[in-house]
Amino acid sequence: MTITASWYLVVAAILFGIGAIGLLIRRSVLVMFMCVELMLNAVNLTFVTFSRTLNDIAGQVVVFFVLVVAAAEVVVGLGIIVSIYRSRRGTTADDLHIMHG
Template sequence: MLPNAVPVSWYLVLSAILFSLGVAGFLIRRNIITVFMCIELMLNAVNLSFVAFSYELKKIDGQLFTFFVMVVAAAEAAVGLAIILTIFRHRMSLEIDDVSSLKN
């Protein structure tokens, strides 16, 4: 039986599920671009919890934080994809296991 209304906590649980999916993808994927997309998924999940708390507290400060997260994500995507381009140019590979010079 469906409840009559959706509490804010359900939105928070959805946010936690999406964040966990992002972390799982970060752990199991090998393609650098897909790993980067998983980071975007995690950022989006956190944004959802910011907006949900903004609704809960009836204040829009949380939405402002989401706005800033979006700007930082855009800057991060630009720089990150440029780094991926450089890595590909040097190593001709997008596998994350091939980029391990810092390990030795």
């Protein structure tokens, strides 16, 4: 007998929580990005788990699309980071708050 879906979902939930906390407490933009990737992976894991549980390929298709979108997001995000760093070396997320009220 294989592992029940619950265990995968528990792992995914914890992974998601760790990613979220990391996103909230880290100030380096790059690390925040990595935390977003963690959260995406948690969701991917959930999709795959349900795909298996329900015996439905759609979950895996969605994961495939998430991968593509994540790649695009990283490309654009890192582009933005590069252009920010070009004008301001060593910028953290907290430094970018000119839109404060």
